[in-house]
Amino acid sequence: MNTSLACAIDDAPAPLYIVKTSTIHGTGIFARSTIAPGTCIVEYQGERIQWEQALDRADAKGPLNHTYFFSLNDGRIIDGGKDGNAARFINHSCEPNCEAMEHDDGRVYIYALQEIEAGEELSYDYALIYEERHTPAVKRAFACYCGASACNGSMLMPKRSARYRAQKALAK
Ligand SMILES: [Zn+2]
Known part of the structure; x- marks a missing residue:
């Protein structure tokens, strides 16, 4: 692991964030x-499950559900809705100020991409990878509400983007 990625959050005297209603x-x-x-x-904590389970859980919550999913390199999902911590409340944004990085041990941490001012909401690009057809139900389940001018309306990564292929290659 790149030592510059080392995460000292366990030693921090207090969380660097507060939880409250999002814009x-x-x-x-x-x-x-x-x-x-x-x-x-x-750290992004939660139960590790398969995509099929994740979709079932999204469906069960209805079309306007709020899911807490994070895609791992091995194709599984961390469901922050089960055994999760405050990281599950970080919203997706198409213009994020944070990024999520999966370490070699499979643990996921959220890093600041830029200087973030006190009171600013934290966000990262969920870039969820879903291999099957992006049906209307799937699109509804993963609709984006970030409001960024560059918002593409979805938390799912487009199936044919270069980034998608790169992540797929990484996942092998
Ligand atoms: Zn968006």
Whole structure:
């Protein structure tokens, strides 16, 4: 593992964030004070499940559900809705100020992409990969509410994008 990715959040005296109502959707997490670029903010915790289980769980919640899914390189999903922590409240954005990185041990941490001001909502690009057809039901389940001018309306990565292929290649 690249040592620059080391995450010292377990040693932090207090969380770098607060949880409150989001301007994007539902609940969000916000910078407690200024966060420097590259700072490791929080681990993304939750149950590790297969995509099929994730879709079943999304369907069960109805068309306007709020899911807490994170795609792992091995194709599984972390469902932050089960055994999760505050990281599940970080909203997706098509213009995010954070990024999620999966370490070699399969644990996922959220890092600041840029300087984040106190009170700013944290977000990252979920870039969820779904191999099957992006049916209307799937699209509804993963609709994006970020409101960015570059918003593409979905938390799912487009199936034919270069980034999608790159991530697929990485996942092999
Ligand atoms: Zn968006």
